Amino acid sequence: MQKSIERIAGDSEGHSYEFPVFRFQGTDKAAPSAYLQAALHAGELPGVVAIDALMPMLEKAEAEGRIKGSITVVPQANPIGRAQYHFGEHQGRFHLGTRTNFNRGFPLLAAPDVELLPDTTLGTADQRLKTRLLQLSIGHDIVLDLHCDDEGLAYLYVHASLWPAMADCAAAMGVDAVILWDEDTDGTFEGASITPYLNLPAEVARFDRRVATTVEYRGILDVDGALAGADAEGLYRLLVARGVVQDQALSTPGSFTGLVAPLENIDMMPAPRAGAVLYKVKPGDRVAEGALLATIVHAPGEAGGRTQLFAPQAGIILTRRSRRIIRAGEGLLKLVGDRKSADARSGTLED
Numbered sequence: 447m448q449k450s451i452e453r454i455a456g457d458s459e460g461h462s463y464e465f466p467v468f469r470f471q472g473t474d475k476a477a478p479s480a481y482l483q484a485a486l487h488a489g490e491l492p493g494v495v496a497i498d499a500l501m502p503m504l505e506k507a508e509a510e511g512r513i514k515g516s517i518t519v520v521p522q523a524n525p526i527g528r529a530q531y532h533f534g535e536h537q538g539r540f541h542l543g544t545r546t547n548f549n550r551g552f553p554l555l556a557a558p559d560v561e562l563l564p565d566t567t568l569g570t571a572d573q574r575l576k577t578r579l580l581q582l583s584i585g586h587d588i589v590l591d592l593h594c595d596d597e598g599l600a601y602l603y604v605h606a607s608l609w610p611a612m613a614d615c616a617a618a619m620g621v622d623a624v625i626l627w628d629e630d631t632d633g634t635f636e637g638a639s640i641t642p643y644l645n646l647p648a649e650v651a652r653f654d655r656r657v658a659t660t661v662e663y664r665g666i667l668d669v670d671g672a673l674a675g676a677d678a679e680g681l682y683r684l685l686v687a688r689g690v691v692q693d694q695a696l697s698t699p700g701s702f703t704g705l706v707a708p709l710e711n712i713d714m715m716p717a718p719r720a721g722a723v724l725y726k727v728k729p730g731d732r733v734a735e736g737a738l739l740a741t742i743v744h745a746p747g748e749a750g751g752r753t754q755l756f757a758p759q760a761g762i763i764l765t766r767r768s769r770r771i772i773r774a775g776e777g778l779l780k781l782v783g784d785r786k787s788a789d790a791r792s793g794t795l796e797d
């Protein structure tokens with residue numbers, strides 16, 4: 447395993463960012479290669495601790511000559527966001543200098559060719575970081591971007607072209623749900639990882655062995671040793687199932703039994719009022735149409751000071767907010783409905 451340090455020039459002289467990259471050299475050129483990164487949204491740490499638990503497993507496999515395909519690991523992909531504190535609160539989702547989401551604005555290339563990447567020398571530091579992360583990942587058959595939600599189930603975003611071919615990966619990782627999307631216009635990292643292959647002939651794009659996914663490892667507070675160990679085992683099982691790592695002791699994953707739904711089935715439930723949230727449901731709950739989801743206390747102690755929110759259709763609660771203060775219009779929770787939602791929009795993932 448080789449460690450190298452990446453340096454990203456900052457937005458002023460004398461200022462730069464750095465992050466480590468770990469590379470395992472595969473012994474079989476025909477084996478698929480894998481790229482794993484975590485904490486692109488810099489405060490989302492379940493994936494970081496999962497990688498921390500995964501590394502000894504990979505080092506053991508390497509010592510035993512079982513790394514077949516090359517593996518690149520970036521445990522903390524966003525040193526810019528990691529350093530952002532604003533009035534004492536960590537801010538890892540948006541670049542404070544440009545107000546741009548760290549998981550938007552990745553270049554959507556016409557082909558998987560690093561020569562097509564834009565020159566960001568005169569751009570901003572976050573653009574330079576995005577270009578570099580894409581450059582590090584392009585060419586790998588398997589690209590995993592580890593995130594988490596506010597509070598949520600473990601779930602994957604997967605481009606429709608990779609499903610159901612990726613069902614073995616979902617089963618290996620042991621996630622609860624898979625959300626399928628079809629078009630990225632915003633430039634998420636996942637979108638930038640799969641879009642270059644969409645217009646290639648099938649025999650070149652190789653969707654049968656390609657993996658690109660945003661992994662949502664539950665909620666922001668689910669940074670936990672036992673979960674990290676289980677998630678590391680899930681990542682390892684995926685690498686074994688796809689032939690990146692050899693491990694005869696592992697059985698092949700069974701079929702995926704979790705929830706699979708298109709993005710258009712998601713109801714992003716906006717808060718009808720601003721106030722304090724009293725949730726009636728939590729991630730994983732199955733709700734009937736018309737079930738009470740939450741009450742907003744917007745005028746405490748007053749008659750009519752509470753507003754209730756009901757399920758527009760039957761489905762499963764995927765996520766909810768971790769904070770209990772909400773403003774009107776802000777998303778309270780994500781409900782994966784059994785049918786297309788009334789405000790259905792197909793398109794890009796929501797992370």
Ligand SMILES: [Zn+2]
Binds near residue numbers: 490549593594797
């Ligand atoms: Zn995220």
